[in-house]
Amino acid sequence: xxxxxxxLIFVLSLLLFMYLGTLFAYRSRASGVNLELKLKLQGLFAxxxxxKLRVDVYNSTGKVAQFDNVLLNYTxxxxxxxxxxxxxxxxxxxxxxLFIKPENYLGQLFCSATKSGSSCQYxxxxxxxxxxxxxxxxKLFYAGDLAPQDGKVDSGDLSTIFANIGKTGPTAxxxxxxxxxxxxxxxxQKTLSLNKNDDQITLEAPVTPTTPPGPTGSPPTGFxxxxxxxxxxxxxxxxxxxxxxxxxxxxxxxxxxxVRISYLGQTECRVLNETDYRCVDSASECTNAxxxxxxxxxxxxxxxxxxxxxxxFDESSPISCQASYTTDPSCQDPPEETSCDDNxxxxx
Amino acid sequence: xxxxxSLLKLTFILLLVLLPxxxxxxRFNRPEKIPxxxxxxxxxxxxLYAQKTKAMDEITSSEVYFSATKTQLNNDRFQIDFYLSAKxxxxxxxxxxxxxxxxxxxxxxxxxxxxxxxxxxxxxDNQNATVxxxxxxxGNMIKLGQPNRLFASLIVEKVIFNQPAKITxxxxxxxxxxxxxxxxxxxxxxxxxxx
Numbered sequence: 038x039x040x041x042x043x044x045l046i047f048v049l050s051l052l053l054f055m056y057l058g059t060l061f062a063y064r065s066r067a068s069g070v071n072l073e074l075k076l077k078l079q080g081l082f083a084x085x086x087x088x089k090l091r092v093d094v095y096n097s098t099g100k101v102a103q104f105d106n107v108l109l110n111y112t113x114x115x116x117x118x119x120x121x122x123x124x125x126x127x128x129x130x131x132x133x134x135l136f137i138k139p140e141n142y143l144g145q146l147f148c149s150a151t152k153s154g155s156s157c158q159y160x161x162x163x164x165x166x167x168x169x170x171x172x173x174x175x176k177l178f179y180a181g182d183l184a185p186q187d188g189k190v191d192s193g194d195l196s197t198i199f200a201n202i203g204k205t206g207p208t209a210x211x212x213x214x215x216x217x218x219x220x221x222x223x224x225x226q227k228t229l230s231l232n233k234n235d236d237q238i239t240l241e242a243p244v245t246p247t248t249p250p251g252p253t254g255s256p257p258t259g260f261x262x263x264x265x266x267x268x269x270x271x272x273x274x275x276x277x278x279x280x281x282x283x284x285x286x287x288x289x290x291x292x293x294x295x296v297r298i299s300y301l302g303q304t305e306c307r308v309l310n311e312t313d314y315r316c317v318d319s320a321s322e323c324t325n326a327x328x329x330x331x332x333x334x335x336x337x338x339x340x341x342x343x344x345x346x347x348x349x350f351d352e353s354s355p356i357s358c359q360a361s362y363t364t365d366p367s368c369q370d371p372p373e374e375t376s377c378d379d380n381x382x383x384x385x
Numbered sequence: 386x387x388x389x390x391s392l393l394k395l396t397f398i399l400l401l402v403l404l405p406x407x408x409x410x411x412r413f414n415r416p417e418k419i420p421x422x423x424x425x426x427x428x429x430x431x432x433l434y435a436q437k438t439k440a441m442d443e444i445t446s447s448e449v450y451f452s453a454t455k456t457q458l459n460n461d462r463f464q465i466d467f468y469l470s471a472k473x474x475x476x477x478x479x480x481x482x483x484x485x486x487x488x489x490x491x492x493x494x495x496x497x498x499x500x501x502x503x504x505x506x507x508x509x510d511n512q513n514a515t516v517x518x519x520x521x522x523x524g525n526m527i528k529l530g531q532p533n534r535l536f537a538s539l540i541v542e543k544v545i546f547n548q549p550a551k552i553t554x555x556x557x558x559x560x561x562x563x564x565x566x567x568x569x570x571x572x573x574x575x576x577x578x579x580x
Contacts, residue, residue, distance in 0.1 A: 191481050191517065191558070191560065192478075192479030192480055192481045192517055192518075192519060192560055192561070192562050193479070193481075193560055193562055193567070195478070195479045195519055195520075195562075196478050196479050196562030196563065196564065196565050196566070197565045199437070199478045199479070199520060199522075199564060199565065200564045200565030200566075201565070202433055202434055202437045203426065203430060203431070203433070203434030203437070216426055216427075216430050218429070218430045218433055219429075219433055219522045219525060222522050223522075226505055226519060229505050229506050229517060229519075230505035230506055232506055232508050232515070
């Protein structure tokens with residue numbers, strides 16, 4: 038009897054482990070393709086925020102699948118992450134492009150992790166049966182395209198936010214902080230001022246490398262350059278020597294002035310007093326005016342990167358630059374600034 | 386007695402096995418829910434809401450329309466002034482004016498008017514222009530757009546000065562809104578300008 042009970046316990050435990058194992062397996066690897074997405078959204082978010090989005094899957098012939106109500110969780114620094122289970126049967130032998138449209142945001146088309154928007158011409162994403170990780174956080178998603186989403190942000194969207202001020206519903210609550218207020222308005226206004234729209238989807242078939250015809254084969258019609266029948270073999274391989282670019286040098290600048298940045302209706306002012314340099318191809322490129330333009334471009338890019346679309350650089354900020362040129366054929370541009378730390382002094 | 390005991394034991398074991406199974410099934414298969422929104426109004430939000438309510442209470446009229454005047458600056462250059470017009474007491478919180486020109490006309494310059502406290506979008510290329518004016522919420526002070534003022538000015542130039550040219554208002558994209566509702570009367574509003 039004891040043996041029988043023991044056997045029964047053993048069998049039932051085995052069944053239990055098998056069942057739980059199946060549950061966990063399904064949770065981590067669904068019957069479809071798993072896609073771990075990472076996106077960056079314009080806005081100010083609380084830690085428990087979840088964003089809803091739509092993922093359209095395209096191949097070179099058109100849309101092949103659509104996944105609605107995909108949820109991503111806020112992690113930090115405007116980043117959202119989550120697992121998308123592409124449940125429909127997708128042919129894993131062809132490349133895909135993804136059009137991602139978060140709720141109340143403009144959509145973006147991705148041919149790969151780095152190619153999006155107008156540079157996305159043909160699908161390049163190769164999906165596999167295992168976990169596919171896709172970090173798209175280099176491209177910021179802009180807010181303001183409220184329901185019914187029409188792929189653009191206009192005065193109608195802003196008016197909807199205005200109408201919902203003080204309300205708690207999700208209709209116009211872009212940053213999902215459970216209240217529609219000036220932050221939501223500022224976010225949509227920023228997108229409108231940048232004249233942003235949904236990415237246009239004009240995908241072509243991927244360019245496949247053509248095999249050049251053999252020596253006896255005739256070139257295909259329209260092939261501009263005939264392939265030579267014999268390839269000359271060099272007797273010795275010449276070693277390429279670096280040729281210094283004529284006039285290449287270092288443009289040093291002493292930048293002074295003030296930087297004014299508008300942020301949610303408030304204007305912040307910082308003292309600018311620093312030295313910087315960039316590489317130029319000739320001395321004529323190193324002028325005070327060019328230095329000011331370059332500095333402004335850098336500030337604008339920093340404001341875009343660190344202001345999450347809510348800050349604007351005032352182009353009329355008084356900035357001056359004392360530029361000086363020194364010849365340096367091997368000049369290397371300084372590393373790109375990625376920090377958002379602000380150690381500058383406020384204007385007196 | 387022994388049989389009874391073994392049945393009890395078996396039932397107990399079965400329960401012990403089934404309970405976790407049921408629990409885990411429920412735990413991992415339940416759909417993920419988005420937390421329902423709850424009201425979180427700060428003092429600043431409350432002030433903005435009060436400002437908006439007050440601003441809306443002062444509005445008595447309901448429709449606006451675009452109109453325009455044209456001035457010939459020289460043989461081939463024209464200035465077109467666009468106005469947002471309405472009955473007294475009307476205000477708007479935003480408007481888009483979208484224009485296209487015929488091939489013989491090039492847009493040279495576009496400048497904002499005084500209807501709105503801010504014009505965040507003022508873009509044009511040779512043949513198309515978009516102007517958007519919006520209410521301002523800066524510092525939680527609501528400033529709405531006030532019609533019967535200049536909305537925007539356009540300078541255009543004919544490519545061939547003795548040939549006709551036309552500016553068309555894109556009626557699907559041109560809008561005026563108040564509190565989430567379209568208030569542009571398309572039937573009265575300007576549709577095209579012949580030059």
